[in-house]
Amino acid sequence: MEKSSNLRQRGIILAIAGPLLWGFSGIAAQYLFTVDQVSPQWLVGIRMLGAGVLLLGFGYLTQPHSMLTLWHQPRAIGALLIFSFIGMLPAQLTYFMAIKYSNAATATILQFLSPVLIILYxxxxxxxxxxxxxxxxxxxxLLGTFLLVTHGQLTRLSISPTGLVWGLLTALSTAIYTIFPRKLLREFGAVPVVGWSMLLGGCGFLPFALRQPAHLNLPGLATVAFVVVFGTLFAYLFILQSLRFIAPTVTSLLGAFEPLTSTILTVLIFQVQFGWPEAVGTLLILATTGLQALPLHPKNFTK
Structure with a gap:
């Protein structure tokens, strides 16, 4: 009994650590956009290429025989290419564009509208x-989104229209990459599918990734490394490992630590005004995840 309890505690810690790192990663991205004038396209390219290489390297060390299996089946190759450029790449790009034109908290919260789109699908x-x-x-x-983006007032938006559009596109692209790769994940496993899709999708931004921003200094490079290594690689591996010890429903609910982390840090670091309408809107949007936890819609945690 004690051993079972310890394993569950380990799973909960891992399931919290992953979203916390995702939340910190969003804040790091906002810092890079505002302070170092980094473009979202460049950061997406670096993040996907770097995380793809690291994930594949981890896969070759832990499960070497399964990393190339996917490439022996033409149908699977086609599905992987579609997922890489229609699912993974848009999900990464829209999220960072939403951060650039709004803030990390708003982008992350709007991303949590994806369960509603999955319901409709x-x-x-x-x-x-x-x-x-x-x-x-x-x-x-819908009510939560209204409160979040209007400050509870019908006559104006509390974020830019561009930020709102990118935030809604983030929810849409998240729903797509949650739904589309289910068969690939069941057949080949998460690490090969996510690693290859990140690497392939990142190749689409290779022209941006090869141009280092002129204003990027040593602290900026360290922040980029954090986004790639901790905010992507370790965050994903923590979530994946948590599923060994706790149910996916619990892991999904603990994903709420990501928007909560982003919101708190956005207010503290960037002095973004976040009043009671935004707070209530955030809680309403996060409540949809709790309501959908039983039964849980498919989720692959490929942030």
Missing amino acids: FALRQWRRPRGIDLLSMALA
């Missing part, structure tokens, strides 16, 4: 009416 695909809990989730998400 499955309802349309299976041609069935959403459950009552699904309708409640959508209502809470």
Whole structure:
């Protein structure tokens, strides 16, 4: 019993550590955009290429026989290429663009609208009416988004229209990369699929990645390294390892530490005003994740 309890505690710690690192990564990205004038395209390219190489390296060390299996099946190769450029790449780009044109907290919170889009997708695909809990989730998400982006006032937006658009596109792209690779993940495992998709998707931004920003100094390079190593590689591995000890439903719920971390740090570091309408809106959006936890919609944690 004690051993089981210790393993569960380990899983919970890992499931919290991953989102915390994602939250810190968003703040680091906002710092790079505002202080070092780094472009989102450059950071996306560096992040995906770096994390892809590191993930594949980790895979070759821990499961060498499964890393190339995917490349022996033409259908799987086609699915991987589609996922890399239609799922993974847009999810990375829209998230960083949303941070640039709003802030890390708003971008991360709007990303959590993706469960609502997943609900709509499955309802349309299976041609069935959403459950009552699904309708409640959508209502809470819409109300939460309204409070978050308008400060509770109908006549104005509290963020730029560009930031709002990129934030909504982040939710859409997150829903796509959550739904699309389910078969690939079941057949080949998470590390090969995510590692190869990051590397391939990053190649799409290779022209940007090869141009180092002129204003990037040593602290800036250290921040970039943090985004790649801790905010991507370790965050993902922590989430993956947590699934060995606790249920996916628990891991999904603990993902709320990401927007909470981003919100607190955004207010403290960048002095962004975050009043009660935004706080209530955030809680309403995060509540949709809790409502959908049983049963949990497919989630692959490829942030």
